[in-house]
Amino acid sequence: MTLVDRWQRSMMDNYGTPPLALVRGSGAVLTDEAGKSYVDMLGGIAVNALGHAHPAVVEAVSRQIGTLGHVSNLYVAEPPVALAELLLALAGRPGRVFFSNSGAEANEAVFKLSRLTGRDHVVATVGGFHGRTMGALALTGQPAKVDPFRPLPGEVTHVPFGDAAALADAVTDATAMVILEPIQGENGVVVPPPGYLAAAREITTRHGALLVLDEVQTGIGRTGHWFAHQADGVEPDAITLAKGLGGGLPIGACVAFGAAGDLLAPGLHGTTFGGNPVSCAAALAVIGTIANEGLLDSVKRVGERLRRGIEALDHPLVGEVRGAGLLLGIVLTSPASKDLADGLRDAGFLVNPVQPNVIRLAPPLILTADQADAFVAALAKVLA
Ligand code: PMP
16 A cells, blocks of 8 residues: 555545655655655745755754753743744844744734734735634635634734735724735735835834734745845734744744733743744754855845746746745746646656646755756746
8 A cells, every 4th residue: 555545544635635655855855655856846835944854953853852852831941942032133123932833823822912902803814824723714814714614713804915005994993913924825925015014014003003924934034034024124013933943843933022022921821832842943953054054145046046047938828926035936827737736746846836826936945056947947848
């Protein structure tokens, strides 16, 4: 029996039959059950920031599990404190961090935090994605994923993404928080117009509402900045992180700045594994490696090369390449993303048909210029 056969009999099917069973990864390359290799242009959906089996992550995780693997969160250990300090330093602002195990839980935390302002109205965006738990679903603006689970908690108004006037109309003095992604990842790498985040900051400040940016997909170097919003110079009240933060280990974070960091009183929120030393050690290794190896610059350079290369193909099926750094959406002129992704897989490149007409690329931040060029060459062949 193949791994896929065994999967079909034993696990719930949440995304549809997996196209292939992977057994090994090294750098940006994955190997399947049959021994075929692929360049991983998806990075576990923006998770494998340093690719697979990066020595820095392997070493940090091994050392930590052999030193202090888990402590009750009634106690404190060095890795979560060091990671909280580092995240605040990267953001350049004082605040406090809550660690979770996933992106959805980071958003649950900030949702609860927002209630402690004494207000309960929330504004989120149409097409926005914030996770699959009930609270995170209430924030999510994708009906097909959300509607089967109603009723959901919360008074949430969804406004069109990128539309500052609609946001201004929706936010009132009863609004606790506005939550949105700097770039909508799951919706197909949708980039808002310039000035949108600044407008969101201005509107929320005017009404005394929190501005929360979900950087689960865009954070930790993905766009060539530590956090995507830094490119806009805005100061949100909180950001949520996960995915790339742990470089493959489960971890999420709600980073709240200034007064927002003081909202949570003791006893009001918590989770057993949040801030566990092993995941935090992995995250410290990820961030340290991005800094030491100049990966933010590399992400900008290789991302731009990838974008230009795809644009230069000048193929009628490719309408636009959008995104920032190494979070790119290839927007097709017809709903052919599944077929194109299948063709690319056969050619040895893993991508994600995130929408019927959009292919998402979120490769490891260590992707080289040669690998980017090889992808463009393969795309040219598959398109032909
Ligand atoms: N927020 C965003 C922006 C995401 O892209 C995702 C995952 N795709 C999540 C939240 C949920 O993260 P997780 O799957 O770790 O719960």
